Amino acid sequence: MLPLLFLGLLAHACLVRPQQLQPKNIFILAGQSNMAGRGGVVNNTWDGIVPSQCQPxxxxxxxxxxxxxxxxxxxxxxxxxxxxxxxxxxxxxxANVVLAKDPTFGVIGLVPCAIGGTAISQWGRGTSLYKRLVRRAQAALQDGGTIQALLWYQGEADTVSKEAADSYGAKLESFFVDVREDLKSPMLPIIQVALASGSVPFVDTVREGQLGIDLLELRTVDAKGLQLESDGIHLTTQAQVQLGEIMADTFLQLLPSTNGPILSPIPSSAPRRAIGYVTWICRVIIKHLNYLT
Structure with missing residues (x-):
């Protein structure tokens, strides 16, 4: 009886643990409420409906x-x-779309970091949110794996004032550069979402800041036009599914196996060039020189 019980427990462990022990393809999910997820939340109650595309x-x-x-x-x-x-x-x-379209991709490890209502100034280097993001990303690597991309959706909180909206683009670019530097991945793919909602008229200013960033391996997908909940701010469940699918397709375009040129889902009048990487190198050099002096 005991040997059979032992074998049963061993078999159960073999079914569960291999995925957790394999090196993971890690994705950091950061930003504010629409990344944290408010699909199906009405009057502070989640309806509990999980679409087939979001099943475990x-x-x-x-x-x-x-x-x-x-x-x-x-x-x-x-x-x-x-x-x-x-x-x-x-x-x-x-994650489900990535695995469905590339069955050889391997285990995916999602690292949630988003906090609702947060402004870009709360994500700057040295803030508690920034330090927690880096700490969680580093912890995710402890048993092996690779950080494949940062998925970022934030900005609604910065549409409430002209000052915040005007400075948004520069602060967001600094955030992206700093995250890449602190994670020791200067070409870490970043997929950001251009806002679907916010306070008029400053939502357009924040969107301009998002669309104006020109860094290598940065892709922007547009949430504008996706269905919103009754609050006019948060994406519905179906819209969140659509957004996840679009982000997955965008990420898969970045993989080396992709045939043909890699194009940004949103056309930009600014040429895509190496200035993002050069800027990152210059910042690192300047910081080290300041430290030495």
Whole structure:
């Protein structure tokens, strides 16, 4: 009886643990409420509806608040964005599409970091949110794996004033450069979302800041036009699924196996050039020179 019980436990462990022990393809999910997920949340209540595109998959894990890998399931940010009610976000749809379109991709590790209502100034280097993002990203690498991309959706909080909107683009670019530097990945792919909502008229200013950033391996997808909840701010569940699918297709374009040129989903009048990488190198050199002097 005991040997049979032991074999049963061993078999169960073999079914569960290999995914958690494999090196992971890690994605950082950061920003504010639309990344944290408010799909299906009405009057501070989540309807609990999880679409088929967001169902759990044994090959999709989530780094919990206590830095352990668990099976990923909605809401992804339930133990991260704890001051608000969370619902469906783009993360699960993103991961499921990546695996469906590239079955050889391997285990995906999602690292939720988004917090609702946060402005870009709260994400600058040295802030608590920034330090937690870096700490969680580094913890995700402890048992192997590679950070494949930063998925970023934020900006609504910066549409409330002209001053915040005017300075948004420069602060966002600095954030992207700093994250790449501190994660020691100067060409880390970044997929950001251009706003779907915000305070008029400054939402257009923030969108201009988002679309005006010219860094290598940065792609921007547009949420404008996707359906919003009744609050006029947050994406509906179906819109979050659509966004996740678009972000997944955008990421897959960045993989080396992709045939043909890599194009930004949003046309830009600014040429895509190496200035982003050169800027990063110059900043690193200047910081080290200042330190030495």
């Amino acid at each position: 998959n044994p090959s999709i894990l989530r780094l919990s608040a206590n830095l352990t890998w668990v099976l990923a399931q909605e809401p992804l940010h339930a133990d991260i964005d704890t001051k608000m009610i969370t619902g469906v976000g783009p993360g699960m749809a993103f």
